[in-house]
Amino acid sequence: MSETSFKSFNASDISLFEMQGIVSSAIAPRPICFASTIDKNGNVNLSPFSYFNVFSYNPPIMVFSPSRRGRDGTTKHTYENLLEVPEVTINIVSYEMVEQMSLASTEYEKGVNEFIKAGFSEVPSDLVQPPRVGESPASFECTIDDIIELGKEGGAGNLVIARVQRVHLNTDFLNEEEKLDPLKLDLVGRMGGSWYTRASGNSLFEIPKPLRTKGIGFDQLPESIRKSTVLTGNNLGRLANQESIPSASEIERVNSEFNLNDLSLDQTHQLAKGILESGDTHKALTILFSKVNE
Ligand SMILES: Cc1cc2nc3c(=O)[nH]c(=O)nc-3n(C[C@H](O)[C@H](O)[C@H](O)COP(=O)(O)O)c2cc1C
Structure with a gap:
């Protein structure tokens, strides 16, 4: 196996644009906050922001960052609107919306309504002034708790701390239990450069949550299992999430069920x-333990 090599440097050694490229590629995929805001004269704005996430559900808090433009340090209309009217609707973006959403990121002049430019339906909100996007699977009407400026130069983020006041879920995206269904949502995420990812089909998978269980851990897997040439890191992670080491009687049972004495170590690991x-x-795990201490 070739030796792993890393390119390492201090953050201060690279340019603003190199840093943007690295963080946007490495911290990915990112969810997209499609933010609708208004200015003090009631002009509506709609823009996407992928420096975004949810940080609390009690209280329900989402944070996104309309940053200062890298080229000249000027602020974005969304940020300016929020200083005038501290309310936002955060709309979630599905694959069906992605090209129109991208169009809405165009740097139109202040006062231009991107709902109209990008062809989205403007649905009045119930509790806040900015409208929501009718095509979104989920929308959140929010008031602003705080805006934290991270700097004055190009690329500096402005953390918009938004508190959810009202939720709208499109029922087409719910399962029988009235819960949002990841298989129906078909969400998109932002990667570095002009890349996106689509959360659908084979890209979706489940891992049992170790919430109330306490897995035995990697350190309890014998070396012959940990150093297996057949099992992957993901395989070992799943195995170490088991709560108990197989008992002697369990091992005996699988031994006779699969005639494990006739199999080599690699064949046993394949099985x-x-x-x-x-x-x-x-x-x-029981099959694997049958070959330990043999
Ligand atoms: C998917 C996507 C994600 C984006 N994420 C951000 C972001 O997190 N922060 C940011 O400042 N700009 C981001 N942009 C660029 C803004 O959407 C763009 O600058 C937009 O014109 C800002 O509009 P405004 O000036 O009307 O607020 C993103 C663009 C796209 C297409």
Whole structure:
């Protein structure tokens, strides 16, 4: 195996644009906040921001960052509007909306309504003044708790701390339990440069949450399992999430079920990998333990 090499440097050694490229590519995929705001004269603005996330659900707080323009340090209309009218609707972006959303990021003159430019439906909000996007699977009417300026130069972020006051969920995207369904949402995320990602099909997968369970941990996996040439890091992570080491009687049972004495170590690991990936983690772990201390 070739040796891993890293390119390392201090943040102060690179230009603003290099830093933007690195952070936007590495901190990805990012969800997209499609923010609708208004100025003091009631002019509506709609712009996407991927420096965005949710940070609390009690209280429900979302944060996004309309930053100063890298080229000249000027502020964006969204930020200026929020200083005048501290309210926003945060709309979620699905794959069907992505090209129009991108169009809405055009640097139109102040006062231009990107709902009209990008062809989205302007639906009046119930509690705040900025309208919401009718095509969004989910929209959040928010008031602004705080805006934290991170600097005065080009590229400096402005953290907009938005408190959710009202929620709108399009029922087409709910499952039978009335919950948002990741399979229906078809959300998009922003990557570096002009790249996006789509959360659908094979890109979606589940991992059982270790919430109330306490997995045995990597350190409890014997070396012959940890150093397997067959099992991947993901395989080992799933195995170490099991709560108990297989008992002698369990090992005996799988031994006779699969005639494990006739299999080599690699063949046993291949068999366990298949069973693990078909969902029976404990049986896979038991098969692997049958070859420990042999
Ligand atoms: C998907 C996407 C994500 C974006 N994320 C950000 C961001 O997090 N911060 C930012 O300042 N600009 C971001 N932009 C660029 C702004 O949308 C763009 O500068 C827009 O014109 C700002 O509009 P405004 O001046 O009307 O507020 C993003 C653009 C796209 C297409």
